[in-house]
Amino acid sequence: MNDSRTLADRIEDLLPQTQCTKCGYDGCRPYAEAIAAGTASYNQCPPGGAEGVARLAKLLGKSVIPINPDNGVERPRPVAFIDESLCIGCTLCMQACPIDAIVGAPKQMHTIIKDVCTGCDLCVAPCPVDCIAMIPVTGIATGWDAWTQDQADEARVHYGRRQARLASERDAAEARLAARRAAASSTASSASTPGAAPNAASAAEAQSPVTPADDAQAKKKAIIEAALERARRKKAEMAERGDGPRNTENVSADVQAQIDAAHARRRRLGIDESAQDGTDTPAPRRDKNEDTPA
Template structure:
């Protein structure tokens, strides 16, 4: 597999102590499918650690996954909750390229960057990277994505720890990339707003109407700059908590 920055990003950092949420996350399958009712494996792990979720909400992990979570948390082994789905063979997404319109909605939905393509261009799945989360199916406006079972076994019998570790790396790398792109975009918008403000300040109104228009533009730009400042502060706070 080519690095593309993912492998270097995902070299594990050895720590002497791990939180309960960390240890729970370590035994989740990392499909990031959200079937547990949470936005991904990490939020689910944190919910279990906080006592807000049961250990039987992960269909991809199945019965073996519940046993693993029981060993970490000390909770009793219970059956998989059917509300969240059933233990099934591992599936891989397939795109009917003849129907694909290149809308990129599937790319945006994929939590592990397992889809190649660009706007208005044909998309395709990288099978060895697909976790079978099926999050790409619903957003597709032309129903060109289907899930094909690729194993006869289910749960952890159809998925390995190496698969989980690799999927986790790609998911974390993708999140970091998206966060960086948002921050870079915010910085560009802030610079553009500052340039516009400077241009407004250089105006020399000749009458009350022009003065009022200058003030209106100044207020709009100032509000935009304040929103950008608040987003930057929120991003910094999130980073400090990591």
């Protein structure tokens, strides 16, 4: 029986479906397509580890090579943990999670569905209050020894459902926008007929229609500004009590790098909350015995 699947399909079947983007692509499918096209190597998936490289090498008829250190290191699988006492309900982690493993609501505590979480780390950097830690849960087991095919299949289903939901939400938003534009155009047309009273507001809306990108950008900016304001207030209250973030001990080098990148990005954007409210955020500290990956 002939296998009708493409090479990209077969490569994707061998990937762990963590959707972590450590390979340098937006997800497991784009990475699989890049390998199939010859534009990416088959050693760029740290969650799959050495076993993952061996599986891909066998499929491609190539030799087994080490994981590219530029993409990360093979490690025990972690699960995200949210310190709910620090969570401000900004929803940025929920937006970052590729498989909807985080539940919560705006201005409410969020929590991780640990049996769904793939340990992708993508929720760590966006958090404005650094309340997310990645906790290893597989002992010394790494790569495919720390991850099963059933878990990969389930993660793939969750990812597909999220992508379908996002597409549906985009379609609905575009339909609402089209309806508003049609209504504005109709109003402007009526205002231009003889004897009709001019409607300056409708004319202005017709001349400067709001685009989906404008709506999304304004919403994102409002969410970030509101979250940062709540974070500043909470951190000021904690500073008065002499408290600080509680997940700053023994973080991994990967998590530390993401936290540092998040701080640097906020400083570049001019929204470094510690600089604005005069409080200091303790920098997460690595275990002194922890080795930093190459």
